[in-house]
Amino acid sequence: MNILAVSINHRTAPVELRESLHLNNDEIKSLIHLAKEELFSEGLIISTCNRTELYGIPKNDKLDVLDIQNFIFKYKDNSDVKPENFQTFASAEAIIHLFKLISGIDSLLIGDNQIYHQVKESFQTSEEMQFAGVLMKRIFDAATKTGKRAISETEISEGAVTVSYAAVQLVEKIFSSISKKTALIIGAGESGELAAKHLKDRGIGRLVITNRTPDRAEKIARELDSETISFNSFKEKLHEFDIILSATSADSLILTKDDIKNSMKRRNNTSMVLMDIAVPRDIDPSAKDIDYVFYHDIDSLNIIVEQNLSKRKIEIPRVEKIINEEINTFISWYNSLEVAPTIKDLRDYFETIRAEEVGKNKNRFSSEDQEKLDIITKRIINKILHQPTVELKKINELGTSPEETAVKVSVLRDIFGINNNNKENNH
Template identity: 40%
Template sequence: MKLYLLGINHKKAEIQLREKFALSKETLCEALELLHRNRFLNESYLLSTCNRTEIYAVSEQPEEIFPQLEKILSEVSGLDLTPYREKFYYLRDQEAVVHLFQVAAGMDSLILGEPQILGQVKEAFLLAGQKGNTGVILNRLLNMALSVGKRVRSETELGVGAISVAYAAVELAQKIFKNLGRETALLIGAGETGELIARHLREKGIGKLYITNRTFGKAEFLAAELEGEAIPFENFLEVLSEVNIVVGAASAPDYLITRQQVKDIVQRRSLNPLLFVDIGVPRNFDPTINQLEAVFLHDIDALDRIVQRNLERRRLELPNAQKIVQEELQNFLDWKRSLEVKPTIISLRQKLEKIRQQELEKNKNRLSEEEYRKADLITRSIINKILHLPTVSLRKYSNGLPDGLLRIDVVREIFELEDEQ
């Protein structure tokens, strides 16, 4: 029984092609249904995100499997994938396992180490489970993939540090202030990046959030959504003395805040730190305000430097993440090997023989030599008789009968055969 993977991702195909094979919730269910009904497939799993569409399948018929997967994907996406074959990857066994582990760990993501993919892998696993597509092998593999994802996140720095300008701005604020819940922020300009910074600040529990925008309605709308307070654009200077974080994301030909304005405020604030984040182009704040005591000013270039540094840090963590992938690959292969019938029967026999020997040894002193010899013969015969039926059944189920692997797995589990190889 082997594992196969047919997939397309951001590394091999452009968005124009990827989006054609990206599946909506409905088509995903339809695809799972087709995979489930296909007689060449024993198990299947489908992952479809904006950056990848991948079908994992377990089958015993290697020559049939990829054409079947291609057929199903073409059918549900409504586009024949034959002309685009070179944009797809066709992986088997170990390669497919490693790929899935890397995907779950965020190592194969467009933004290295991004955390959303782990949730997407899990969600797709639940759906495939509900539809009855996964079985012994994929259940084990996907559980291990989720565990790899968690290990990589907790044991390496692959997911550490901001990798977007918006998040870098919030991290910067956290390097100055201990608890954002006690601080007040002002967002000037409710554009896309400004809005994202405001959302991150809200997620981090910012105490109070003022939002201002030239179009007041837009500020009001965002303020309502983020539990902030909208203020008219002409009045934002009035709240400047009570805020600690000012985000400039407006489009303006001149500086919206000058050095003199900040100087006046700083004198009234008893040198409490004041952070200005300027993502406007042209810049919203006079750059010389950074020279004032207790004032920190960072523009888009500084934030981008944080992002680039963090991405570099993440890239340096790849070998450590790869080590975890290799460890778990080995665990999976060991487990999969254990599902073969012959080693299971041998392990089971060894286990029972060990118990028999221990019990004989315990009673050795109470028995004469003759009695001991008889006990040895009788127990050996009992063990052989006990083992006869499960041995026959295991051999029978290994010949492709339904649930064969599941039964072998259950036998291994109830007799605790993990270490008996």
């Protein structure tokens, strides 16, 4: 199988190098355009915050992975990136890598199913740019199926593996219906925004954001269809919130134990969840001593994250089993591309010889024997070809590698001169 792949990822290069080769959507399209001209008949380009990868069927048999790396450097010049910062794959290894990637087991966060959607989007871009031929489309289908099976048949994507998502998971262990709850996000930085998005995704009833700089809070509120509250006055309304998530960069405490105590009194001791994911912490940790107050900081949330990551790691062998099954199915299909035409060509070749010889000699037989001659010679040819046909079909069934299949098929064709014969016929 003539497919090559190169990958710069979190295993091979630090973030600054990965960043330098990151491609946005427009850049991917422009690179596909160039790759079609210079390198590949069909292919795929994936670029996320943790990796940039190129897959392709070379136009030229002499093309190797170094040519692909140089091609990337030509487009995204960075002298710090060295060839050793790339992982390279050829043939079935490239497909296996793609299947591992889409299943999430090659991700920095094992089981991260965001990669599944990112790979699918990359497939779509390839198709839109007519960069996906028969082989690539089949690879897309097989990869998508593998990713889907990994997510649905294993627990590789189960549980929260980020602090902000762990916070949401914890909230769901306290409240039964998050859609009836009100949440306050203090701090509209990256962590606050991510937590706000998670809460919104889980269907939080009312989401309010506060930030020292109101513009930033308003921007996120607009994006998430939520509300804002002034940073100077939010403490007065603390009792309205069932969930308070704080993620500011303040140097000192924003909420004291007394603030929480007072708000608990005003809400008749209805449960309140405090998630402090700021470092240094924003909420007085002694607030956890108050009844019905569930206080958690980044360390306690990290316990959940670590547990879930360990569980996901245990699932890797199950995902690898799925990958093996899908790879075998794909390779069988690929081998059949070589084997089926060969069987047909072989049979055509023998039939031609038989028909010619019968044609030349049939006048030596009586008219009633000519029909028998036809039947007998056909039977002889069938018997001769039975074993080679069975052996060729076995190549598919036994999961032989595409390279081995290509060699066997090529030897057979050479022995009988099928290629030459076809070429002569074409001429």
